[in-house]
Amino acid sequence: MKIHREEARRVAGLAHLELDDAGLDRMADEMTKILSYIDQLRDADVDDVTEPEVVATPLREDEPRPSLDRDSVARNAPAWRDGLFVVPKVIGGE
Amino acid sequence: MSDILELPWTEARGQVSPREYVDACFRAIDERDGALHAFLHVDRDAAEGALPMAIKDNIVTTGTPTTCASHILRDFVSPFDATAVTRLRANGAAIVGKANLDEFAMGSSTEHSAFGVTRNPWDLERVAGGSSGGSAAAVAARMVPVALGSETGGSVRQPAAFCGVVGLKPTYGRVSRWGLVAFASGLDQIGVVTKTTRDCAEVLGIIAGHDPLDSTSSTHPVDDYAADLDKGVKGMRFGVVREALEHLEGEVRANFDAAVDVLRRGGAIVEEVSVPSIGYAIAIYYIVANAEASANLSRFDGIRYGHRSERARTLDEVYFDSRGEGFGPEVKRRIMLGTFALSSGYYDAYYGRAQAVRAKMRHDFARAFERCDFLITPTTPEAPFRIGEKSEDPLSMYLSDIFTAPANLVGIPALAVPSGFDLRGLPLSLQIMGRHFEERAIFRAAAFYEAETQYWKAQPRIVAAKGAAQT
Numbered sequence: 165m166k167i168h169r170e171e172a173r174r175v176a177g178l179a180h181l182e183l184d185d186a187g188l189d190r191m192a193d194e195m196t197k198i199l200s201y202i203d204q205l206r207d208a209d210v211d212d213v214t215e216p217e218v219v220a221t222p223l224r225e226d227e228p229r230p231s232l233d234r235d236s237v238a239r240n241a242p243a244w245r246d247g248l249f250v251v252p253k254v255i256g257g258e
Numbered sequence: 259m260s261d262i263l264e265l266p267w268t269e270a271r272g273q274v275s276p277r278e279y280v281d282a283c284f285r286a287i288d289e290r291d292g293a294l295h296a297f298l299h300v301d302r303d304a305a306e307g308a309l310p311m312a313i314k315d316n317i318v319t320t321g322t323p324t325t326c327a328s329h330i331l332r333d334f335v336s337p338f339d340a341t342a343v344t345r346l347r348a349n350g351a352a353i354v355g356k357a358n359l360d361e362f363a364m365g366s367s368t369e370h371s372a373f374g375v376t377r378n379p380w381d382l383e384r385v386a387g388g389s390s391g392g393s394a395a396a397v398a399a400r401m402v403p404v405a406l407g408s409e410t411g412g413s414v415r416q417p418a419a420f421c422g423v424v425g426l427k428p429t430y431g432r433v434s435r436w437g438l439v440a441f442a443s444g445l446d447q448i449g450v451v452t453k454t455t456r457d458c459a460e461v462l463g464i465i466a467g468h469d470p471l472d473s474t475s476s477t478h479p480v481d482d483y484a485a486d487l488d489k490g491v492k493g494m495r496f497g498v499v500r501e502a503l504e505h506l507e508g509e510v511r512a513n514f515d516a517a518v519d520v521l522r523r524g525g526a527i528v529e530e531v532s533v534p535s536i537g538y539a540i541a542i543y544y545i546v547a548n549a550e551a552s553a554n555l556s557r558f559d560g561i562r563y564g565h566r567s568e569r570a571r572t573l574d575e576v577y578f579d580s581r582g583e584g585f586g587p588e589v590k591r592r593i594m595l596g597t598f599a600l601s602s603g604y605y606d607a608y609y610g611r612a613q614a615v616r617a618k619m620r621h622d623f624a625r626a627f628e629r630c631d632f633l634i635t636p637t638t639p640e641a642p643f644r645i646g647e648k649s650e651d652p653l654s655m656y657l658s659d660i661f662t663a664p665a666n667l668v669g670i671p672a673l674a675v676p677s678g679f680d681l682r683g684l685p686l687s688l689q690i691m692g693r694h695f696e697e698r699a700i701f702r703a704a705a706f707y708e709a710e711t712q713y714w715k716a717q718p719r720i721v722a723a724k725g726a727a728q729t
Contacts (some may be wrong), residue, residue: 182582
């Protein structure tokens with residue numbers, strides 16, 4: 165599977181990663197190499213496999229319990245005001 | 259008294275006071291960590307404790323930063339402890355420091371740490387392995403008796419092998435992951451690094467068990483993991499994975515054959531078994547793990563914690579620029595691969611196919627375990643490599659995990675135990691894999707091999723040369 169710059173750009177957009185053109189080209193080359201190794205999975209014989217037993221994650225009771233105190237959350241926040249995270253304006257931007 | 263740090267934890271703890279034990283660790287760190295860089299933070303104010311230890315820096319601890327060796331979390335201090343840490347503290351643990359790792363545990367050498375590589379205590383020009391390279395080097399260099407690491411595809415066992423110490427990946431779900439920064443949630447598991455199997459068994463006993471805060475932690479009863487350490491291997495059945503041997507070069511193969519002889523002399527039955535799909539492990543791993551990572555790492559968005567780009571003016575720029583600036587190249591590469599594998603048009607061909615072959619591997623392992631109590635391989639296909647040797651070739655780095663990744667994909671426990679040295683004096687290691695939740699049996703087998711060979715007593719030159727950290 166050959167990855168081109170435009171495909172890398174599409175994926176970087178989905179992943180919310182800023183990459184310049186040189187970075188996209190490098191990434192496309194590396195992804196191409198790694199995916200060509202991964203392509204061997206096509207050759208695997210999986211015909212005799214029955215679906216494995218599914219062990220479901222147990223659910224817990226939905227009971228209230230204490231959450232983190234706001235001061236400890238605020239200490240790690242990049243921008244914080246009046247008990248809220250601050251972000252750039254989302255609607256009707258700059 | 260000889261250096262207390264040369265002894266296994268389970269012997270040393272009765273011989274010194276908690277204060278002396280912790281202070282001995284600080285002296286050893288002062289003497290050796292400048293050369294090794296196993297630690298990202300050392301907590302001089304650590305409470306004294308009869309279990310001084312290092313915690314991999316992707317497991318959250320109050321009182322010290324938790325950076326995941328990433329710029330995106332370089333200032334992060336967790337408001338809570340991981341459950342494993344809480345349980346250890348309740349049993350006398352003193353967290354003397356946080357151990358280096360590949361950024362977000364993505365790597366096999368710690369060369370992907372944003373804060374510099376950890377060097378191998380046996381040869382400073384070589385890698386300590388990864389991603390838990392700091393944890394393994396800290397124990398190998400006798401700076402702490404015990405360390406926690408984490409595993410997604412071999413990140414405890416591979417560095418334990420490279421550093422000549424014991425490393426355990428427990429059964430998936432055996433140890434709570436509350437407070438382990440998520441990489442690939444279908445594979446991640448906290449693991450233990452120690453000098454001896456007895457130390458490892460006792461530490462697992464502390465951290466194992468169900469945790470209401472981690473719904474994927476198992477309710478399977480916790481075993482007495484050290485109960486059978488002296489019982490030997492007579493009559494136990496070991497399967498040598500035939501397909502694994504095909505990859506081996508001379509010295510690693512000879513070392514493995516010697517380990518098989520030790521088991522046979524103890525009365526074990528050793529025979530070849532086939533696990534036909536084992537060669538697909540790395541290909542499956544890099545789809546499944548990266549797909550899950552691409553989702554898990556979406557939480558690092560510059561909004562609630564972690565790095566926020568100073569140049570960002572819009573919300574999209576906060577996301578794109580904070581992540582672009584904060585993540586290193588290997589993390590970006592994996593997020594890209596994972597996002598690609600899950601994206602429209604490729605999902606069935608990559609993620610779906612990888613899960614199908616993974617099911618085949620589970621099936622193959624189950625069949626092998628009908629005939630054998632254990633499966634054994636070398637832990638790694640080669641001795642520790644040179645710093646820089648593989649850093650330009652991601653795929654060759656990935657193949658370092660070829661024998662360890664299967665246990666993560668299948669969910670079984672596996673342990674790396676030192677098996678001697680190659681002609682250059684570099685550590686080699688034997689891997690013992692067992693059935694789900696049969697850690698106790700693995701410890702029994704490993705303890706027999708360890709007692710017969712005593713490789714754990716060998717000390718890297720950086721310890722033996724100076725030895726100034728006497729108590």
